[in-house]
Amino acid sequence: xxxxxxxxxxxxxxxxxxxxxxxxxxxxxxxxxxxxxxxxxxxxxxxxxxxxxxxxxxxxxxxxxxxxxxxxxxxxxxxxxxxxxxxxxxxxxxxxxxxxxxxxxxxxxxxxxxxxxxxxxxxxxxxxxxxxxxxxxxxxxxxxxxxxxxxxxxxxxxxxxxxxxx
Amino acid sequence: xxxxxxxxxxxxxxxxxxxxxxxxxxxxxxxxxxxxxxxxxxxxxxxxxxxxxxxxxxxxxxxxxxxxxxxxxxxxxxxxxxxxxxxxxxxxxxxxxxxxxxxxxxxxxxxxxxxxxxxxxxxxxxxxxxxxxxxxxxxxxxxxxxxxxxxxxxxxxxxxxxxxxxxxxxxxxxxxxxxxxxxxxxxxxxxxxxxxxxxxxxxxxxxxxxxxxxxxxxxxxxxxxxxxxxxxxxxxxxxxxxxxxxxxxxxxxxxxxxxxxxxxxxxxxxxxxxxxxxxxxxxxxxxxxxxxxxxxxxxxxxxxxxxxxxxxxxxxxxxxxxxxxxxxxxxxxxxxxxxxxxxxxxxxxxxxxxxxxxxxxxxxxxxxxxxxxxxxxxxxxxxxxxxxxxxxxxxxxxxxxxxxxxxxxxxxxxxxxxxxxxxxxxxxxxxxxxxxxxxxxxxxxxxx
Numbered sequence: 357x358x359x360x361x362x363x364x365x366x367x368x369x370x371x372x373x374x375x376x377x378x379x380x381x382x383x384x385x386x387x388x389x390x391x392x393x394x395x396x397x398x399x400x401x402x403x404x405x406x407x408x409x410x411x412x413x414x415x416x417x418x419x420x421x422x423x424x425x426x427x428x429x430x431x432x433x434x435x436x437x438x439x440x441x442x443x444x445x446x447x448x449x450x451x452x453x454x455x456x457x458x459x460x461x462x463x464x465x466x467x468x469x470x471x472x473x474x475x476x477x478x479x480x481x482x483x484x485x486x487x488x489x490x491x492x493x494x495x496x497x498x499x500x501x502x503x504x505x506x507x508x509x510x511x512x513x514x515x516x517x518x519x520x521x522x
Numbered sequence: 523x524x525x526x527x528x529x530x531x532x533x534x535x536x537x538x539x540x541x542x543x544x545x546x547x548x549x550x551x552x553x554x555x556x557x558x559x560x561x562x563x564x565x566x567x568x569x570x571x572x573x574x575x576x577x578x579x580x581x582x583x584x585x586x587x588x589x590x591x592x593x594x595x596x597x598x599x600x601x602x603x604x605x606x607x608x609x610x611x612x613x614x615x616x617x618x619x620x621x622x623x624x625x626x627x628x629x630x631x632x633x634x635x636x637x638x639x640x641x642x643x644x645x646x647x648x649x650x651x652x653x654x655x656x657x658x659x660x661x662x663x664x665x666x667x668x669x670x671x672x673x674x675x676x677x678x679x680x681x682x683x684x685x686x687x688x689x690x691x692x693x694x695x696x697x698x699x700x701x702x703x704x705x706x707x708x709x710x711x712x713x714x715x716x717x718x719x720x721x722x723x724x725x726x727x728x729x730x731x732x733x734x735x736x737x738x739x740x741x742x743x744x745x746x747x748x749x750x751x752x753x754x755x756x757x758x759x760x761x762x763x764x765x766x767x768x769x770x771x772x773x774x775x776x777x778x779x780x781x782x783x784x785x786x787x788x789x790x791x792x793x794x795x796x797x798x799x800x801x802x803x804x805x806x807x808x809x810x811x812x813x814x815x816x817x818x819x820x821x822x823x824x825x826x827x828x829x830x831x832x833x834x835x836x837x838x839x840x841x842x843x844x845x846x847x848x849x850x851x852x853x854x855x856x857x858x859x860x861x862x863x864x865x866x867x868x869x870x871x872x873x874x875x876x877x878x879x880x881x882x883x884x885x886x887x888x889x890x891x892x893x894x895x896x897x898x899x900x901x902x903x904x905x906x907x908x909x910x911x912x913x914x915x916x917x918x919x920x921x922x923x924x925x926x927x928x929x930x931x932x933x934x935x936x937x938x939x940x941x942x943x944x945x946x947x948x949x950x951x952x953x954x955x956x957x958x959x960x961x962x963x964x965x966x967x968x969x970x
C-alpha cells in the first residue's frame with residue numbers, strides 16, 4: 357500500500373461524512389425512494405454543521421443527460437452554497453459527481469468527475485479556496501432515487517456538496 | 523501413431539504434473555467428423571459421453587462426476603448435444619475394448635467419449651479418455667492425465683477442451699475462470715465484492731469483503747493477477763490483486779481518479795484512464811519501471827482502453843465527437859481513427875483475441891445492445907439487447923462473449939443483475955449462474 361497515513365485519515369473523514377449525509381436523506385435502505393428533507397421547524401439544526409448546510413442551503417445541483425454544464429438554477433443554488441461556505445470559512449467540502457443508470461460504468465465515472473469539477477470550478481471562481489474543495493466521482497454507483505424512469509434519472513444526474521468537517 | 527503430450531500446470535492447491543498421452547491412433551486424412559463453427563448457424567453435434575469406468579466405488583463415483591462436468595461443458599457451448607445416458611444401449615466397460623459402434627450409430631450419435639479412472643496411492647488419480655468418431659470407427663483423440671484427486675474438475679475441463687479442439691479445430695475455453703463483481707444490498711448503497719469462479723460457476727469464492735466498492739476487474743494474461751478499480755479508503759484508484767497471495771497494491775501515484783484498467787497482452791503494463799480537473803485521459807503504466815505514459819491529449823472523455831492482441835494498437839471510448847464513440851489509435855497515441863458511425867452511442871470496446879473484431883456496448887433509443895464490429899469499422903452486428911446489457915468480455919478462443927444484464931425488478935425501482943454468455947453468432951445465450959447478483963465479468967485466459 358502506498359497511500360500515506362494522512363491520506364487515509366482524510367479519506368476516512370470524507371467517507372464518514374458521506375455516510376452521514378446519505379442517512380440524513382433517508383437513503384440508507386430500500387424503502388427510501390426519494391430524498392427526505394428535514395423540516396427545519398421540527399428539528400434543531402446547529403449553524404455551520406453538515407445538517408445546517410443540507411437543510412438550510414441545499415446540497416445538490418442537477419444536470420441534463422450526458423452534460424456537465426451548470427444551469428442558471430444550478431448556479432443560484434451554488435451561490436447560496438458559496439455564501440454559506442464564506443460564512444463558515446473553516447469548513448471543507450467534497451463534491452460528489454453522480455450519473456443516472458442509463459450509461460456505461462466507466463464512461464459514467466468520467467462523467468461524474470466532470471460534473472463534480474464543474475461545481476468545484478464554479479465555487480473556486482467565486483472565491484472559495486481550491487484547498488477547501490475536493491471532488492470524487494461515483495459514476496452510476498450511488499443513485500439517490502430508485503426507479504427506472506426520467507423522474508428518477510433526473511434526480512441522479514447530480515453533484516452533491518458534502519460538508520466534510522474542518 | 524504415437525503421440526506424447528506432457529502438460530505441466532499449477533493451481534492454488536498444488537503443483538501438478540500431468541502426463542503422457544498415448545494415442546493408439548490411426549489418424550487419416552479421410553472425411554472426418556468436424557463441426558464447422560464458421561457458419562452462421564451451427565447444428566449441435568450429437569455426442570455420447572459414457573461414464574468413466576473405475577474398479578471400485580470411489581473410482582466409479584469420481585468417474586460419474588468427471589463425465590458430468592465434461593458433458594455440461596460440451597452442452598453449454600451450444601456446439602455439442604450430449605444425449606441422455608438413459609438412451610445408451612451399451613454400458614461402459616473397459617477402455618481397452620473397442621466400443622460396439624453399431625450400438626451408438628443407431629442412436630444417431632456421431633462422437634463417443636469413453637474414459638477410465640484409477641486412484642493411485644489414495645491421493646492421485648490417473649484419468650484416461652478416448653474420443654471416437656462413431657461412423658468411421660476411428661479414435662480422434664486419446665489422452666492420459668495424472669494429478670491430485672482434488673484437481674478432478676480441471677481434468678474434466680481439460681478433457682472437454684481437448685474434445686472441443688479435436689472436433690472444431692479451435693482451442694477450447696472450459697479450463698478457465700471468471701472474475702466478476704458480486705452485488706448485494708440496496709441499489710442506493712450497493713455492496714460490491716470481487717468474486718472468482720470457474721467458467722461453469724463452480725469453485726466460487728470472494729476475494730474482497732465488500733467494505734469498499736470494487737469495479738471493473740480484468741485478468742492478467744499470464745499471471746495470477748487481477749487489476750480493478752477500488753474505492754479503498756474513499757479514494758478511487760486502480761489496484762492490482764494477486765490471487766495466490768491475496769495482496770492488493772495500488773497502481774501508481776496519480777493525482778486524480780484512475781479507472782478502467784486492462785492489462786497489456788504481454789502482462790507487463792496496465793492501460794487505464796486518469797481523471798483530473800474534469801478531464802479523463804488514457805495512460806499506460808509499465809509494471810516493472812512503474813512509469814506512466816500519457817497516450818491521449820483531448821479535452822473530451824477518453825476511457826475504456828484495450829490493447830490489440832499484438833499490442834500495437836489501442837481501442838478506446840471517447841466523446842470527442844460530441845457523443846460516445848469508439849476509436850482506435852496506435853499504442854503510442856498517434857493516428858487516432860473513429861470506427862463507429864452507426865446511430866447511437868458506443869462504449870466499452872474490447873478487442874477480440876483473434877484480433878479482427880471489437881465487441882462493444884451500444885445505447886440507442888433507451889435500449890442497450892452488445893455487438894461486434896470489424897476493426898475497420900465495417901460489419902457491425904448486434905448480438906443481444908435489453909433494458910441494460912453492458913461490459914462484454916471474450917472467451918480466450920474468441921468464440922463466446924460474456925456480459926451482464928440488468929432487469930427492472932418489483933414495484934420500487936429495484937433491479938437484478940446477472941451474467942450471461944452468448945455465442946459470436948448471436949445464438950446460445952445462457953445465464954452464468956452466480957450465488958447473488960453479478961456484474962462486470964472478465965474471462966480469464968486458459969489456465970496455464
